[in-house]
Amino acid sequence: MAQNTPEATLSQFTRLSQKPGVQSTLIISRDTGAIVRTSGLISSSASANPNSTLPASLETTGENYSNGRKESSMHSAEDVASMVWSFMSAAGKFVEGFDKEDEVKLLRLRMKKNELVIMPDPKFFMVLIHDTPPA
Amino acid sequence: MQQRRDEILAKKAKLAELKRQRELRREASATRSSLGGASPDPLIAPTPDRAGQKRDIEAIIQGIIGDSRPGSTAPGSPAQRADRPTSVISAGQLSSDNEGPAISSFHPMVDSSMQTLSIAPLSTVYEFDAAPPKEKEVITYSKGVQTSTDWSPPKSRGVGVGDSGSERDESPTRSPRASKRLSRRQKERDEEIRANLRKEIEEELKTAQHAGPENGTGPAGSKENFPFKTLTNEELTAVESSEDFVGFIERSTKVLERALDQQLEYDILADYALGGAAVDEEDEGYGSSGGKKGRRIKEIAQFWDERWSKKRMISDLGFSTKFPELVLASYTKNPSAPHDPDGLIQVWNLHMHDRPEYIFHAQSDILTAKFSPFHPNLIIGGAYSGQVLLWDTRAKSAPVQKTPLTGSGHTHPVYSIDIVGTQNANNIISASTDGVVCGWTVDMLSQPQEFLELSSPPPAKTDDMAVTCIAFPQSDPTYFLAGTEEGSIYPCHRYDRAGAKAGVDGRVKYAGHAAPVMSLDFHPARGQIDLGDLVLSSSVDWSVKLWKVRPPAATGPSATTTSSTAQTVTPILDIAREDLVYDARWSPTKPSVFALVDGAGSLEIWDLNLDVEVPIQKVTPSENKRGGLGLGGGAMKGLGYMNRSLNKVAWETNEGRRVAVGGMDGVVSVFEVGGELGGAETRGEEWSGVKRLVGRLEGVGEAAAAAAAAK
Numbered sequence: 001m002a003q004n005t006p007e008a009t010l011s012q013f014t015r016l017s018q019k020p021g022v023q024s025t026l027i028i029s030r031d032t033g034a035i036v037r038t039s040g041l042i043s044s045s046a047s048a049n050p051n052s053t054l055p056a057s058l059e060t061t062g063e064n065y066s067n068g069r070k071e072s073s074m075h076s077a078e079d080v081a082s083m084v085w086s087f088m089s090a091a092g093k094f095v096e097g098f099d100k101e102d103e104v105k106l107l108r109l110r111m112k113k114n115e116l117v118i119m120p121d122p123k124f125f126m127v128l129i130h131d132t133p134p135a
Numbered sequence: 136m137q138q139r140r141d142e143i144l145a146k147k148a149k150l151a152e153l154k155r156q157r158e159l160r161r162e163a164s165a166t167r168s169s170l171g172g173a174s175p176d177p178l179i180a181p182t183p184d185r186a187g188q189k190r191d192i193e194a195i196i197q198g199i200i201g202d203s204r205p206g207s208t209a210p211g212s213p214a215q216r217a218d219r220p221t222s223v224i225s226a227g228q229l230s231s232d233n234e235g236p237a238i239s240s241f242h243p244m245v246d247s248s249m250q251t252l253s254i255a256p257l258s259t260v261y262e263f264d265a266a267p268p269k270e271k272e273v274i275t276y277s278k279g280v281q282t283s284t285d286w287s288p289p290k291s292r293g294v295g296v297g298d299s300g301s302e303r304d305e306s307p308t309r310s311p312r313a314s315k316r317l318s319r320r321q322k323e324r325d326e327e328i329r330a331n332l333r334k335e336i337e338e339e340l341k342t343a344q345h346a347g348p349e350n351g352t353g354p355a356g357s358k359e360n361f362p363f364k365t366l367t368n369e370e371l372t373a374v375e376s377s378e379d380f381v382g383f384i385e386r387s388t389k390v391l392e393r394a395l396d397q398q399l400e401y402d403i404l405a406d407y408a409l410g411g412a413a414v415d416e417e418d419e420g421y422g423s424s425g426g427k428k429g430r431r432i433k434e435i436a437q438f439w440d441e442r443w444s445k446k447r448m449i450s451d452l453g454f455s456t457k458f459p460e461l462v463l464a465s466y467t468k469n470p471s472a473p474h475d476p477d478g479l480i481q482v483w484n485l486h487m488h489d490r491p492e493y494i495f496h497a498q499s500d501i502l503t504a505k506f507s508p509f510h511p512n513l514i515i516g517g518a519y520s521g522q523v524l525l526w527d528t529r530a531k532s533a534p535v536q537k538t539p540l541t542g543s544g545h546t547h548p549v550y551s552i553d554i555v556g557t558q559n560a561n562n563i564i565s566a567s568t569d570g571v572v573c574g575w576t577v578d579m580l581s582q583p584q585e586f587l588e589l590s591s592p593p594p595a596k597t598d599d600m601a602v603t604c605i606a607f608p609q610s611d612p613t614y615f616l617a618g619t620e621e622g623s624i625y626p627c628h629r630y631d632r633a634g635a636k637a638g639v640d641g642r643v644k645y646a647g648h649a650a651p652v653m654s655l656d657f658h659p660a661r662g663q664i665d666l667g668d669l670v671l672s673s674s675v676d677w678s679v680k681l682w683k684v685r686p687p688a689a690t691g692p693s694a695t696t697t698s699s700t701a702q703t704v705t706p707i708l709d710i711a712r713e714d715l716v717y718d719a720r721w722s723p724t725k726p727s728v729f730a731l732v733d734g735a736g737s738l739e740i741w742d743l744n745l746d747v748e749v750p751i752q753k754v755t756p757s758e759n760k761r762g763g764l765g766l767g768g769g770a771m772k773g774l775g776y777m778n779r780s781l782n783k784v785a786w787e788t789n790e791g792r793r794v795a796v797g798g799m800d801g802v803v804s805v806f807e808v809g810g811e812l813g814g815a816e817t818r819g820e821e822w823s824g825v826k827r828l829v830g831r832l833e834g835v836g837e838a839a840a841a842a843a844a845a846k
Contacts, residue, residue, distance in 0.1 A: 009381045009384050009385055010375065010384060012384065012385070012388045012490065013384050013388055015489070015490070016388050016391060016392060019392075019395060019489070021395070022395070027384075029374065034370075034374075036371070036374055036375065036380070106390065106394075108394065110404060115398075117391055117394050117395075119386075119387040119390050119391060121383045121386070121387060122379075123379050123380070123383060124379075124380065124383045124387075126383070126384075126387040126388070126391065128391045128394075128395075130395065132404075
């Protein structure tokens with residue numbers, strides 16, 4: 001598997017995002033905060049990316065910002081990304097306070113309607129939002 | 136008294152004045168934009184109150200902003216300390232809270248008269264809070280100022296407000312009692328003032344909060360810093376093709392996948408008080424003799440991958456000994472995908488249903504593969520090309536080692552492979568269909584360490600021996616059984632030993648099968664009674680046979696009466712089945728239990744102690760959970776019945792609870808058996824039961840043989 005081309009590997013991500021119950025996925029670069037990949041979220045340039053696994057911002061870089069804020073009905077990728085970002089930094093702070101040697105390995109946030117699974121990595125975050133199973 | 140009253144009045148006036156000033160300032164603030172304009176005011180003003188006010192404001196703002204500012208807190212009076220929380224929660228509440236601590240803290244510090252005085256200033260402190268919210272920027276600037284000038288006097292002790300200071304000077308002259316009374320009155324008044332102040336503070340807080348998000352870069356810092364950097368196409372491809380990224384995707388998707396699957400299995404937030412979750416009583420549904428819970432069998436997982444499993448047959452299965460949730464499956468080639476590697480191994484995880492944990496490749500069909508029992512990361516396999524391959528789960532999908540395609544090793548398909556020995560000294564033993572058996576060290580596959588060519592013993596018409604499978608007993612790595620295409624099973628020695636040369640031991644022949652032997656399995660003998668000499672063989676002659684093998688020592692010179700003709704041993708139990716039997720394996724834990732799979736696609740679980748003629752359980756992997764649909768419409772469909780055929784069965788070795796089966800359709804199905812058919816703990820009578828059964832069967836066999844001889 002490890003030998004596979006990036007495309008093959010990415011197809012795993014695509015497949016994951018298409019599993020039943022999965023609402024949206026998001027990969028955020030940790031260095032820059034850039035959104036590398038999303039699915040199931042209106043990114044600011046949603047219209048430009050019907051594929052939805054494409055990054056939010058291929059062409060319409062400039063407009064993204066202004067547009068993104070307006071779509072409040074659904075989460076925009078940027079909003080989610082920034083929420084995740086701050087959530088993760090809070091979690092990071094918490095862990096640091098808890099045990100300096102430790103680090104965050106996985107975050108599962110169970111809500112009434114959704115569950116958020118965040119997998120941090122030295123360079124990226126992967127975020128997955130899915131339905132909670134009917135209780 | 137009078138004096139005191141006057142003072143109070145004066146103070147009130149001052150308060151009023153201050154309020155007015157604040158109002159003015161508020162109005163002014165709109166116009167006043169620069170810090171410089173704002174800050175000098177309070178500094179210059181003779182009343183230090185302003186400093187206090189400013190400090191409080193700051194505290195509030197700080198609290199709102201959420202930044203810790205040790206500098207301002209440390210010197211602060213108790214009142215101020217209390218202020219910070221105030222600002223965080225609600226100003227009104229907190230300010231009332233403040234009173235308590237403020238008063239109490241002063242009591243011990245100063246004489247009683249001073250206490251009262253100190254209260255008053257506190258209230259004034261609050262009053263001043265009103266002004267500041269406007270100037271956010273003042274914060275940093277005034278901080279410096281405070282510490283250098285204004286702050287130094289107050290530092291002595293919290294009261295640091297000018298008003299109180301002046302009063303304090305006079306206070307010693309007054310009697311404590313008077314001051315107390317005064318203080319009561321004053322308190323009441325103060326209450327009123329405070330109530331007003333609270334309102335004001337709350338308002339201010341509100342405004343401050345509004346202001347906070349806007350210009351308060353401090354608190355929102357992380358968010359603001361969060362760069363919504365958008366990547367260009369080039370950057371994106373760079374990121375996506377970076378090794379880091381690929382590795383990350385690899386890891387994280389697996390984790391997320393497991394997370395999702397785990398949730399499907401069990402919801403940890405399940406509330407059993409809510410609604411009746413269906414209690415599954417479908418035990419009856421399984422198998423023919425269903426019913427009893429301990430003997431049930433249940434399908435727990437099926438593994439199939441659209442991309443890789445398609446049109447491949449499963450050639451071998453095995454559980455990891457170290458990680459019992461991992462199931463290895465080797466596959467033959469996909470004839471319709473010439474560009475994919477022919478050989479494939481997928482390692483499935485019982486906790487991840489939709490994709491394999493690992494995928495390994497080879498250039499030729501892999502016919503057999505297993506986890507090394509001595510090293511959890513290593514997987515060995517035999518290929519159609521005759522190669523022996525070694526993969527490492529820490530490495531990439533290509534084999535880390537493989538034998539060369541030269542004459543020194545196998546030149547025919549390797550259908551059987553095993554690792555024998557101990558943790559520190561073990562060998563890979565491989566057997567190919569031309570009768571060549573090779574021994575390899577795990578470290579060096581370039582050349583076989585041992586090379587043994589098996590040939591049929593004398594009575595046979597040809598020397599060639601087509602080995603289909605080999606099996607080593609638990610106790611002796613130098614001796615093994617080899618099943619052949621012709622149906623006989625021969626004992627073989629790896630080395631020369633007394634009375635027997637390396638190779639096939641021609642003196643004994645286990646004859647019984649009329650068709651190629653598909654599997655051989657020594658009893659895993661882990662119990663009180665050694666049953667290690669029991670061997671199970673399966674064959675495409677529609678039968679499974681149970682053998683009691685002669686210990687190699689007994690086949691020594693003394694045992695052989697006539698060395699010219701081979702001694703023929705017959706099975707002690709012959710179980711006829713309704714179809715080709717492709718594989719039969721002992722349960723690793725239960726002495727009397729074994730599993731077999733047949734060409735009709737059934738998995739059968741047998742318990743010799745209970746019944747030697749009918750399986751305890753017979754199940755077929757559920758159709759179309761995944762695999763069926765993969766084949767749906769495919770060329771295999773024409774085979775109909777054929778594609779259900781099961782080739783291999785494997786037990787999970789540690790607990791003996793799980794059985795994996797796989798076959799033509801490339802689907803791996805994992806079943807879990809009930810407590811009577813699996814599980815680590817066994818009862819003594821199970822072992823002795825098997826022993827007795829074997830004894831009985833042997834007796835019958837001998838009697839029959841004797842009867843046959845008599846005729």
